[in-house]
Amino acid sequence: MQSLEADLVFFAFAVPAVVFAGVSKGGFGSGAAFASASILALIIEPGQALALMLPLLMLIDVAALRPYWRRWSSKEAAVLILGGIPGVALGAWLFSALDADAMRLMIGTLSVAFVIWQMRGHLGFSLQAGRVLPGWAGALAGGVGGFTSFVSHAGGPPVAVYLLSKKPSKTEYQATTVLVFWVLNLAKAIPYAGLGLFSIETLRLDLLLAPFALLGTWLGVRLHHSIPERLFFAVAYVLLTLTGVKLIWDGLT
Numbered sequence: 001m002q003s004l005e006a007d008l009v010f011f012a013f014a015v016p017a018v019v020f021a022g023v024s025k026g027g028f029g030s031g032a033a034f035a036s037a038s039i040l041a042l043i044i045e046p047g048q049a050l051a052l053m054l055p056l057l058m059l060i061d062v063a064a065l066r067p068y069w070r071r072w073s074s075k076e077a078a079v080l081i082l083g084g085i086p087g088v089a090l091g092a093w094l095f096s097a098l099d100a101d102a103m104r105l106m107i108g109t110l111s112v113a114f115v116i117w118q119m120r121g122h123l124g125f126s127l128q129a130g131r132v133l134p135g136w137a138g139a140l141a142g143g144v145g146g147f148t149s150f151v152s153h154a155g156g157p158p159v160a161v162y163l164l165s166k167k168p169s170k171t172e173y174q175a176t177t178v179l180v181f182w183v184l185n186l187a188k189a190i191p192y193a194g195l196g197l198f199s200i201e202t203l204r205l206d207l208l209l210a211p212f213a214l215l216g217t218w219l220g221v222r223l224h225h226s227i228p229e230r231l232f233f234a235v236a237y238v239l240l241t242l243t244g245v246k247l248i249w250d251g252l253t
Contacts, residue, residue, distance in 0.1 A: 010205075013043050018056055018209045022216020024156075025060045027224035028232075028239055029163075029177045033057065034154035035246060051197035053153055054188060055206045056213045061182035063217040068175035073168060076138060080159055080180045083139035085187055087146025092191035095151060101251045108157075108247030115241050133165040142180070150188050155181065157243050170232040174224055 021036040040049035133141075141162035149155025159180060163173050192198060224232070 010043060013039055014052075014205070014209055015212050018053075018212045019216035019219070021053070021057065022060050022063075022213050022218075023220040023223065024239070025057065025178070025181070026064045026217035026220025027174065027222075028220065028235055029156065029160055029174055033060075033156060034152060034243065037153045038246070038250065047197055048199075048202060050153060051192060051199070052202045052205060052209075054185065054192055054197075055203065056209060057153065057181070058185045058189065059210055059213050060217045061178060061185055063214055064178045064221065065182060067221045068171065068178050070175075071171050072175035072179045073166070073172055076163060076166060076168075077176050077179045079135055079138035080142035080145065080162065080176075081183050083142025084146035084149075084155070084180065084184045087143035087148075088150050088184060088187045088191070089146075090143075091147045091150025092188075092195070095191075095195060105248055105251030108244040108249075108251060112241060112244040112248070115237055115244070132167070133162050137165075138162045145180075146184055146187075149181070149184055150191070154243070154247060155184060157247070164237070170224070 017036040145155035145158040
């Protein structure tokens with residue numbers, strides 16, 4: 001791996017990326033948080049970007065747990081976590097051999113297709129459209145989310161697809177994603193360490209970037225509680241679309 005230097009160029013990319021991750025995970029369901037690792041991958045190696053972001057994502061998870069404590073759907077969270085843990089294990093097993101671009105392309109396509117399906121027949125956003133997905137689909141979404149979360153921190157879209165189909169309140173939706181990814185990110189930490197992704201340099205930079213992660217989380221929680229529920233889900237669908245398009249782009253290029 002290349003040497004990491006905490007210079008002005010690095011922080012010019014890293015600070016906005018980390019704040020954005022905090023806002024996304026703290027207020028809008030984690031759907032776009034994966035983009036932070038993509039931004040960092042513009043200036044450092046992808047493996048280093050993943051390793052740098054994981055402790056920060058874990059810090060954001062912990063900071064977001066308190067404001068959303070016990071406001072999640074325990075049933076849906078359990079389904080997603082039970083599916084997600086094997087997905088994380090599969091990601092760890094195949095990390096060195098898998099074709100990450102093909103997986104990005106698949107998840108991105110499914111995310112955009114889901115939004116189109118939910119919005120079909122309507123002009124603009126319709127939050128009541130679409131079919132409620134069954135429990136087995138939640139386990140599958142959790143498995144895919146755990147897998148893609150391990151290899152690219154892009155577990156948000158599959159989880160969002162399942163949860164949005166259940167038509168939760170905005171806070172139930174947000175709290176459930178916080179709980180699910182708190183568990184999955186904890187599960188990722190040990191295999192990340194075993195694969196040698198962490199280093200003294202990445203952990204040192206994590207300490208420097210931690211205040212910005214907390215700032216972004218605080219902003220996300222404030223925004224979550226200050227905007228109307230219909231607008232919240234409109235933003236959630238937009239973020240899901242944007243992340244899907246970005247995953248498709250990354251997979252093709």
